[in-house]
Amino acid sequence: MPKIVDHDARRRHIAEAVHRVIHGKGMDSVSLREVAAEAGMSMGAVQYYVTTKEQMLLLALERIGIWIGERVAVVAARQSTPLDVLRATMLELLPLDEERSYLNRIGLAFQASSVVSENQAVAMRMGYPVLLSFLAEQFRAAQTAGQLAAHLNADEEARILYAFAQGIVNATLVGHYTPEEVAALLDYHLARLRAG
Amino acid sequence: MPKIVDHDARRRHIAEAVHRVIHGKGMDSVSLREVAAEAGMSMGAVQYYVTTKEQMLLLALERIGIWIGERVAVVAARQSTPLDVLRATMLELLPLDEERSYLNRIGLAFQASSVVSENQAVAMRMGYPVLLSFLAEQFRAAQTAGQLAAHLNADEEARILYAFAQGIVNATLVGHYTPEEVAALLDYHLARLRAG
DNA sequence: TCGTTTATCATGCACTCGCATGGTAAACGA
């Protein structure tokens, strides 16, 4: 068995174990032993791929970012109009089903953790401008297509849209909203921005 | 010294020590020893007022809620028009200066922690409906006064407003926005909802 | 065949954790 091992696969495996631990018991419960057990490998094996706990968390954080990015790209590509892209992207970021709740729980845990760990904050900041400019771009396209009101500032609207989504995520994970209410709220918000 | 001691004051003192620990080193670093040291008292004394770590965290969480509620009430009372109340309330909830950043850092930590601790989630849910109905009420008053567009749904707008604020908090604490950008974004959002 | 490399493991170390316990000193009522 030794010698030929897919390192990336192993790292991904570890990262996903970290995700499951965070999801199940919270960020405080993440330890090398706990993650090793969750990953079904010995602690030594985990240490072979990850030299420190902080690095392990960074790995898990990067993986979540990649995962979400891929999901958004797939969903967005399936839409026809800019407004549909915008709406579908936002819906993808909200905790509307089990998998999206899973992603957002972990995301929120890292959000809080990033406030105290600068390394994590740096990783967290990577994806943000990309997503924001994508949203703004789609917003502008929707304006050009006459789907959204032309007088609105696309850059500010994109920021508001994403902030709104993040706030809804927080509220929903604490137990304030049902998925139906969340979707309705998004649609209300977008409808208000329509052209006409 | 024994016998006559203000229990509430002691609890508040402990809660504030918890806040400082969370703010400085994060939720993971909260321990009975760390908090006792921060509070300038022995571990035994802390245990006398708080039987368990979970109870200690709940105490700190409730205190934060009370604190924020008081701040909002004070600021809101100083305004003249409903729209001013709305704007001032929102500004009070955003991390625009050191003290508001302090409050929001701790709030975000509890937000994430609540996802995993049901007791904390329950405590977290207490203040939410109160704040939301207050915002909706002010929104309606502003509509009646002709400050905000009459066709908007006040309840939904209140939810969006608060979600927006929470999302901005997240983003700002991770390092995306400056206080100036935050304030500008809020004003842009409100201006868009104006009557006329 | 042998030595090197790669992957994995078990174990140990110093430390911290939450929590329980037994003791102590000060103030009060009887």
Add this chain to the structure above:
DNA sequence: TCGTTTACCATGCGAGTGCATGATAAACGA
């Protein structure tokens, strides 16, 4: 004056922590 109550403290225990280390086994190149 004495015993009870209130407030506080020091200490100990078992468990878990991140990390370092030395051993081990399998595959390869020479």
